[in-house]
Amino acid sequence: MxxxxxxxxxxxxxxxxxxxxxxxxxxxxxxxxxxxxxxxxxxxxxxxxxxxxxxxxxxxxxxxxxxxxxxxxxxxxxxxxxxxxxxxxxxxxxxxxxxxxxxxxxxxxxxxxxxxxxxxxxxxxxxxxxxxxxxxxxxxxxxxxxxxxxxxxxxxxxxxxxxxxxxAANPLYEREYEETAVSATLQKHNLPRDFILFVGTLEPRKNLPFLIRAYDELLQQGEIDVPLVLVGGKGWLFEEVFTTIDELGLHDKVRHLTGIFDEELAHFYHAAGVLVTPSHYEGFGLPALEAMHCGCLVIVSNRGSLPEVVGQAGMQLPLDDEVVWTDALRRVLTDSALRQKMITRGHDQAKTFxxxxxxxxxxxxxxxxx
Known part of the structure; x- marks a missing residue:
């Protein structure tokens, strides 16, 4: 043939x-x-x-x-x-x-x-x-x-x-990485551990203004103070993302980084407190799968294929209430027992692809x- x-x-x-x-x-x-x-x-x-x-x-x-x-x-x-x-x-x-x-x-x-x-x-x-x-x-x-x-x-x-x-994920996300390498990447980009991570193109489908508003509410509660890191290139109609950052005065809290790929992105997954994907629609959702391989917790919208990819390993949330997302972010960043359970489930779920x-x-x- x-x-x-x-x-x-x-x-x-x-x-x-x-x-x-x-x-x-x-x-x-x-x-x-x-x-x-x-x-x-x-x-x-x-x-x-x-x-x-x-x-x-x-x-x-x-x-x-x-x-x-x-x-x-x-x-x-x-x-x-x-x-x-x-x-x-x-x-x-x-x-x-x-x-x-x-x-x-x-x-x-x-x-x-x-x-x-x-x-x-x-x-x-x-x-x-x-x-x-x-x-x-x-x-x-x-x-x-x-x-x-x-x-x-x-x-x-x-x-x-x-x-x-x-x-399935790129096999490089299945590897173990030395903590010294992860720390070096964090130092290079001046990032602490346990930051909130988004990976993907900046475009309307990704629903980033919604995420930024939920993140702002989290900061207002005063219990958590970690940056939100947006990793990905500018797509089309991305301007509202930066308008929302301006309106909320979050220039020093929301970081936008480009050119982060492969091993360096794996380091980001290993160091992040949670990956968040609030998309209106995804045909698959590779970042969520990559993150689970790396032991990173995931919160996704309950739209499209995302529930199918994360299964019971990640939180699946509706897009009609930013407060629900704020509460979920607070829980996964502060509840150590929940974190460990989600990490274990994430590894198991990722291996099925x-x-x-x-x-x-x-x-x-x-x-x-x-």
């Missing part, structure tokens, strides 16, 4: 979808030495995402940029000569041609539920093409049961056409559609 996988997106951005691509490939290579894989890179991308010591995985160059307005047709024409049995499009939208069978991964339906939270470019790319994509796909891989349910309810996709394939399992289920999808 000749399987093609579109791996162009990491050239442009290293967000959640790119992380999915980069971790699925080596897991597939470890599992499958029989089928032939063509990994379609952007020609000008100097990096290679082809797994090492896997002769059945080969890099192939294409020239069509991701999210180009003519992508469906241009990429399709480039793929036709490769005579693929299966083409896997990890970024929702498959080309017009290029594989006898098409598999797509749908990560979320944010653009349907919250169109006001997206840029016009993102809306034009995803929302205007998703109905055709799910129709022409022979099978759909969904990141979560929540996304699978949304596909069935919102786009009327037959349930038998969708398989939930949970993501593996890239080996994701690769096995993905390979079964490839086999089933041919």
């Amino acid at each position: 000749h399987i093609g996988i579109d791996v162009r997106l990491p050239f442009y951005q290293m967000g959640g979808i790119s992380q999915y691509i980069l971790h699925l490939l080596p897991a597939l290579a470890a599992l499958d030495s029989e089928n032939q894989y063509s990994l379609f890179h952007l020609g000008r991308d100097g990096r290679s995402y082809t797994p090492h010591a896997a002769p059945n995985f080969q890099r192939k160059n294409v020239h069509t940029p991701s999210h180009h307005k003519l992508e469906r047709w241009a990429l399709g024409l480039e793929l036709l000569p490769h005579r693929l049995d299966v083409l896997h499009s990890p970024d929702f939208i498959p080309p017009q041609w290029g594989g006898r069978r098409k598999v797509i991964t749908v990560h979320d339906l944010n653009f349907i539920f919250y169109p006001q939270f997206l840029t016009q470019a993102s809306m034009a790319y995803y929302a205007n093409q998703i109905e055709r994509a799910v129709q022409v796909a022979d099978h759909i891989s969904a990141d979560s049961h929540a996304t699978r349910h949304d596909l069935i309810e919102q786009l009327h996709v037959p349930p038998e056409k969708i398989t939930t394939v949970h993501l 593996t890239w080996q399992k994701a690769a096995q289920m993905t390979l079964e999808i490839y086999k089933d559609v041919v």
Whole structure:
């Protein structure tokens, strides 16, 4: 079987979808030495995402940029000569041609539920093409049961056409880290331990003004005085985050840091008192999973896939009352017995998500559609 996988997106951005691509490939290579894989890179991308010591995985160059307005047709024409049995499009939208069978991964339906939270470019790319994509796909891989349910309810996709394939964390978050290394990272960024942590792009869907107001109320109570650290780049429509900080006079309490990745981010998880994800909607929620691996408590909204990811290991809260979040923050930062119970549960919950399992289920999808 000749399987093609579109791996162009990491050239442009290293967000959640790119992380999915980069971790699925080596897991597939470890599992499958029989089928032939063509990994379609952007020609000008100097990096290679082809797994090492896997002769059945080969890099192939294409020239069509991701999210180009003519992508469906241009990429399709480039793929036709490769005579693929299966083409896997990890970024929702498959080309017009290029594989006898098409598999797509749908990560979320944010653009349907919250169109006001997206840029016009993102809306034009995803929302205007998703109905055709799910129709022409022979099978759909969904990141979560929540996304699978949304596909069935919102786009009327037959349930038998969708398989939930949970993501997993980068293996580096499963490692043990020396306390001296963690302390050095804290010193570098002038941070104390037990701070409140958010990880993700600053954009409306993440609901950060809500978190900042709940944090401000926590400070007003006077029992806890730790910084709120926002780790992630500025996305779109991020201005309200900093307006809220200005209005509440929290310049010296709320820190915004960018360029924190890999081992350094793992150090942040190990040192933080709690990770908070108050998102309106998530298709999966990798930071919560990463944090649980690192022994960091998690508080998440009860929306989308987040309850599915954290299970009984994290607090799941509604988004209709900031006071509930303030009280939860106070509890997890002061109740040592609760903290230990949540840390233990978090480790156990995180171990249930593996890239080996994701690769096995993905390979079964490839086999089933041919």
